[in-house]
Amino acid sequence: DLVMTQSPLSLPVTLGQSASVSCRSPRSLVFSDGNTYLSWFQQRPGQSPRRLIYQVSNRDSGVPDRFSGSGSGTDFTLKISGVEAEDVGVYYCMQASHWPWTFGQGTKVEIK
Amino acid sequence: QVQLQQSGPGLVKPSQTLSLTCAISGDSVSSNRVTWNWIRQSPSRGLEWLGRTYYRSKWKNDYALSVQSRITINPDTSKNQFSLQFNSVTPEDTAVYYCVRGVSGSLDFWGQGTLVSVSS
Numbered sequence: 001d002l003v004m005t006q007s008p009l010s011l012p013v014t015l016g017q018s019a020s021v022s023c024r025s026p027r028s029l030v031f032s033d034g035n036t037y038l039s040w041f042q043q044r045p046g047q048s049p050r051r052l053i054y055q056v057s058n059r060d061s062g063v064p065d066r067f068s069g070s071g072s073g074t075d076f077t078l079k080i081s082g083v084e085a086e087d088v089g090v091y092y093c094m095q096a097s098h099w100p101w102t103f104g105q106g107t108k109v110e111i112k
Numbered sequence: 113q114v115q116l117q118q119s120g121p122g123l124v125k126p127s128q129t130l131s132l133t134c135a136i137s138g139d140s141v142s143s144n145r146v147t148w149n150w151i152r153q154s155p156s157r158g159l160e161w162l163g164r165t166y167y168r169s170k171w172k173n174d175y176a177l178s179v180q181s182r183i184t185i186n187p188d189t190s191k192n193q194f195s196l197q198f199n200s201v202t203p204e205d206t207a208v209y210y211c212v213r214g215v216s217g218s219l220d221f222w223g224q225g226t227l228v229s230v231s232s
Contacts, residue, residue, distance in 0.1 A: 031217070035217065037217035037218065039218045039219065041219075048210060048222040048223065048224060048225050049159070049210075049222055050222070051218065051219065051220050054216070054217075054218040054220075055216075055217070055218070060220070092159060094159075094218075094219070096217040096218060097217070099174075100161055100174075100176050100177070101161045101219075102161070103158060103159040103160075103161075105158050106158065106159075
């Protein structure tokens with residue numbers, strides 16, 4: 001199984017500042033159809049995961065534009081531009097280019 | 113808007129069968145555009161994809177190798193839902209179980225989660 005590696009695992013941030021989460025794959029996530037199936041999820045305390053980003057950089061409906069995804073091949077980044085209190089939670093990347101689909105171990109974002 | 117409502121017991125005895133159901137609203141279990149997945153989450157394993165069922169001219173299933181000998185996922189078209197059966201459970205199967213819709217190489221809508229504890 002493809003092991004997705006996130007860093008950092010813990011990310012204390014000041015309100016209003018930016019935060020970045022890295023996700024790395026040991027193999028390219030470019031699928032045979034040319035798409036890259038890398039998604040990002042947010043899990044607030046006590047809630048189910050919620051998808052924020054799909055195919056690297058496509059934001060889901062209703063997701064604030066302070067969330068953005070970027071990257072290619074094996075290296076991907078989720079950026080939060082101007083962290084708000086409601087952004088506290090754990091963020092996961094997930095790859096669906098190789099079978100079986102696998103998740104990163106999660107990055108906990110908290111307010112300093 | 114798609115909604116997934118999970119039901120099932122929160123406590124299962126070791127060696128018995130874990131059974132959960134996921135009722136779908138806002139989509140059809142028979143849709144040929146999506147897949148219907150079960151994922152679990154535990155402190156030791158993190159988020160782990162278990163398996164899926166989907167319809168592409170006929171019903172198909174895919175299961176994670178780590179659990180494929182113990183798991184069955186079935187659609188129920190009469191009730192527009194799908195189910196998870198997990199046999200011979202041990203305390204290591206204690207986790208929060210989620211049903212999730214899959215579409216275009218991602219997972220978009222998640223159920224509320226069911227904490228299942230395996231204990232005598």
